[in-house]
Amino acid sequence: MSPARQRATRQGDAVREALSGCGGFRSAQDVYAVLRRDGSNVGLSTVYRHLQALVDGGTVDVIHTPEGEATYRYCGDQGSGHHHHLVCRRCGNTAEIEGRAIERWAGEVAREHGYADVDHTIELFGLCPQCAAA
Incomplete structure (x- = not known):
């Protein structure tokens, strides 16, 4: 496994864990703020990329608020389909x-x-x- 692939996995895990700890739906900027507060060196574009990968993988739901903002919620551990x-x-x-x-x-x-x-x-x-x- 290449170093870039390992870094992406660590970053993806950090994004998933930050989102799952937020509860409810949160914006990518909210997830980014949690990561930065916790000392993670993950860029905002990386947060968006990993959130989309989690959505594509079915473990994160995305909805648009009435104002049109995309928000994300970790639903993977619930197995609710x-x-x-x-x-x-x-x-x-x-x-x-x-x-x-x-x-x-x-x-x-x-x-x-x-x-x-x-x-x-x-x-x-x-x-x-x-x-x-x-």
């Missing part, structure tokens, strides 16, 4: 939710229009109980 999220607009607290009715609806719409291999993303945003009470 396809799921959706209920996200607090204020604090970022996140609950994984199933959407059986959504899955049925998506399948029906695809069949009606003759589509195959359809995928979808559904995210719900609101205020968690703590933020709603504040």
Whole structure:
């Protein structure tokens, strides 16, 4: 294994661990700030690259906030497969939710229009109980 490959693995592990320690959805800049605070010498472009690799590998979910910002959440250890999220607009607290009715609806719409291999993303945003009470 080349030294560049080893460094990329260490950096990828650092990005994954920083994200998993954040809880909820966080921006690449948030992950970068955690890494810098902890003394890691990882560049922002490297953070983006590793986050995308984790998304492609299925261990990290990415959603876009209502403002259009890409945010990431580590979901790899949960083994929950396809799921959706209920996200607090204020604090970022996140609950994984199933959407059986959504899955049925998506399948029906695809069949009606003759589509195959359809995928979808559904995210719900609101205020968690703590933020709603504040």
